[in-house]
Amino acid sequence: MKINHELYTMCMIEKGDKVLLLNRPTKRGFPGYIAPGGKVDYPESIVNGAIREVREETGLIVTDIIYKGLAEYCEPQTGLRSMVFNYLAASFEGEILEHPPEGELLWIDKDKALELPMQDWFRSRFPLFFQPGTFEISSVWDKEEQITISKTEKQYVERVTVT
Template identity: 75%
Template sequence: MCMIQQGNKILLMNRPDAKGFPGYIAPGGKVDFPESIVNGAIREVREETGLIVKDIIYKGLEESCEPNTGLRYMVFNYLATSFEGELLEHPPEGELLWVDREEALKLPMQDWFKRRFPLFFEEGTFELSEVWDEETGRILDETIKHYPAGLSQGASWAD
């Protein structure tokens, strides 16, 4: 998933019910083997919006695990602050809308995206992990971590 920011505005798409995950969401999708995760994010943005993102920053990981089925679903999240190109006139995944960042959470969107939304704009990276039960729809366990930008005091890289 890649949030695109231009000044105080962000680009969201309004996904229709038929596409799954209805409501406003950032562009994203599946990674094609053998492309890298970041190249998959760049490609998905181009396919869904027509824009070619330039300055792209890794922001964090969200994963969901379902122990009864063994499913693990991982979303790598990026923030792009520059791009080239023009928006598609007929985007394939839903209507595109530039919206003020402060107004975005007033739009209809999935709860999981609403929870993740502010993390794109905080310094450093994040990690969200949840274990959920598909039958009941309940979250059984959750871990939320924030990592500051750069190395922590006293940490160093080994040669």
């Protein structure tokens, strides 16, 4: 079986106590609210892919971007491994688009965001963007049965050494 790798990004944009989320319509896949992001173009770097996707989907140019973690999904039946590199942007330039191509944009309080309709995988990942350190999530998905076969989750917090 041929193994295929797909690289994606997701970038949570933060402004004070608010985050910018995108309401993806059903026709675009993964309906509900989600952070901006998308496929990394070859040979583009992963971080440049995140910056480009934010610009294309929101009109904003992120100026300070922090790597937060990796979420990957493997489908044994198809040989697909999708890797999503997650970032947090705390500063940006520009104005949000009047007619965004991927769906309506919404600035919402972080503590109210989880009340919005969203995919379960994004709902569980949402708080990880704001916790110290990085995260890693690896899921094996049975496409035929539509169930998760196995899942590994790790959080890595930087150790502080006092001398």
